[in-house]
Amino acid sequence: KSATAKQKQAPTKTVAQSAKPATATTSELMHGSGLKYNDLMTAVLNRDVAGVNELLRLGKWVDKPDSRGRTPLMVATAQGDMPTAEALLRAGASPAPAVRVADERSNGEMVALLKRYGGR
Secondary structure: OOHHHHHHHOOOOOHHHHOOOOOOOHHHHHHOOOOOOOOHHHHHHOOOHHHHHHHHHOOOOOOOOOOOOOOHHHHHHHHOOHHHHHHHHHOOOOOHHHHHHHHHOOOHHHHHHHHHOOOO
């Protein structure tokens, strides 16, 4: 048979046959375009300043307290996480509650950062 005859015999796929359902695996969601965290506190606890910034850009509430009344800034302060604390402060987090936490931990550098943003 000629090459043309073989090409005619080859099965052809229609668009409907070749289309696969769009399903994303957990790995794709974690590393693809999906969010890495669902909430700000989790990103803060993981010391992930990029994750914090991503959630802040989406409008997450910067001062939302957890069930114990701790704000993300208070947690970042307790961890001594300066980059995350500054990201939260730039986004409008109230520094006042976190100053006490920094004082209790004798973290002068964190106290100075919080006071620059209006903490007492």
